[in-house]
Amino acid sequence: MTSFAIVIPARFASTRYPGKPLAMLRGASGQARSLIERSWRAACExxxxxxxxxxTDDDGIADAVRAFGGQVVMTPSTCRNGTERCAATLSQLPEVDVVVNLQGDAPLTPAWIIPDLVAALAAAPHAAMATAALRTSATTYAHLARDAAEGRVGGTTxxxxxxxxxxxxxxxxxxxxxxxLEAKHERMRLHLGLYAYRPDALRWYAAQQPSSLEDLEGLEQLRFLEGAAPIQVVTHDPVGWDCIELxxxxxxxxxxAILAARGLD
Structure with a gap:
C-alpha cells in the first residue's frame, strides 16, 4: 500500500477573498461551519x-482549527502558494510515500477521489505529481461561463x-x-483543487523560483510544467453535484445550496 498524508494549506490573505478560510457556510440544517472546517471534515472522510x-501561518486560522479538533502545522509566511506550504510541512509530517494537497477552498471534493489519485501517482513513475479533474456537467459549465462573462475569476480548466x-x-x-458546438460541457474538464506529490518533487518545487506562466495565471502547478516535471491528470465523470470552489x-x-441538497450539515 502507498502511504499518504493529507495537508490542507490555508492562508488568511487571499487577494480575491481575504479571510476566506474562516468564511462561514451553512449546511442542510442551517448550522454554520467555517470553510476550513468543512474542508477538514471532507478530508477526514x-x-x-x-x-x-x-x-497555515495565521494564528487565527490555527486557533479555529484546534478548536474543532484539527491538527495544525505552522508554516513560514514566506510560502507563496499551497504547494510551497506543503513542502514546508515535510519535516513535521509522518514519513509517507505521497503528500496530498487538498486545497482549503474545496469542501465539495469527493473523498473517494483522493485514494484514486494516490494510486494513479504510484502507477505513473514518470510523473512528479498527479492531480484530478472532472468532465464538466451542464450546470458546472454554466457556472464557469457565467463567471467568465461577468469578469470573475472562477474555476480552473x-x-x-x-x-x-x-x-x-x-x-x-x-x-x-x-x-x-452542441453539449459544450462534455469537452471541458474542471480542475479540482487536489494534488498528490512525491516528497522529492515537493523539495524540488520549493527550490525553484516561480515560473513566468505561474505568475501570469496565478496557478502554482504551472511551475511543474515549465520545469518539465510531468503532471498526470486523473479525469472522472461528473459526480452528481457541482464541485464548486469558494x-x-x-x-x-x-x-x-449544494450542501443543503446533499443533506450535509
Missing part, C-alpha cells in the same frame, strides 16, 4: 490517510494529452469551444 493536517499528461491549466475556459463571495450561496 478519506480512508487510509496517515493524518490530516492544516498548514485543464487540457491533457491522450495519455493523461497535463498540457496546460488555465483560469480561462479551455479548450476554445465554437458557439455552434473563489469569490458570490460562490457562497451556490455552495450552501
Amino acid at each position: 478519506v480512508k487510509g490517510a496517515a493524518g490530516v493536517f492544516v498548514a 485543464v487540457v491533457t494529452a491522450q495519455d493523461g499528461r497535463a498540457l496546460y491549466f488555465s483560469k480561462r475556459l479551455l479548450p476554445y469551444l465554437p458557439d455552434a 473563489n469569490n463571495p458570490q460562490d457562497v450561496p451556490a455552495i450552501e
Whole structure:
C-alpha cells in the first residue's frame, strides 16, 4: 500500500477573498461551519490517510482549527502558494510515500477521489505529481461561463494529452469551444483543487523560483510544467453535484445550496 498524508494549506490573505478560510457556510440544517472546517471534515472522510493536517501561518486560522479538533502545522509566511506550504510541512509530517494537497477552498471534493489519485501517482513513475479533474456537467459549465462573462475569476480548466499528461491549466475556459458546438460541457474538464506529490518533487518545487506562466495565471502547478516535471491528470465523470470552489463571495450561496441538497450539515 502507498502511504499518504493529507495537508490542507490555508492562508488568511487571499487577494480575491481575504479571510476566506474562516468564511462561514451553512449546511442542510442551517448550522454554520467555517470553510476550513468543512474542508477538514471532507478530508477526514478519506480512508487510509496517515493524518490530516492544516498548514497555515495565521494564528487565527490555527486557533479555529484546534478548536474543532484539527491538527495544525505552522508554516513560514514566506510560502507563496499551497504547494510551497506543503513542502514546508515535510519535516513535521509522518514519513509517507505521497503528500496530498487538498486545497482549503474545496469542501465539495469527493473523498473517494483522493485514494484514486494516490494510486494513479504510484502507477505513473514518470510523473512528479498527479492531480484530478472532472468532465464538466451542464450546470458546472454554466457556472464557469457565467463567471467568465461577468469578469470573475472562477474555476480552473485543464487540457491533457491522450495519455493523461497535463498540457496546460488555465483560469480561462479551455479548450476554445465554437458557439455552434452542441453539449459544450462534455469537452471541458474542471480542475479540482487536489494534488498528490512525491516528497522529492515537493523539495524540488520549493527550490525553484516561480515560473513566468505561474505568475501570469496565478496557478502554482504551472511551475511543474515549465520545469518539465510531468503532471498526470486523473479525469472522472461528473459526480452528481457541482464541485464548486469558494473563489469569490458570490460562490457562497451556490455552495450552501449544494450542501443543503446533499443533506450535509
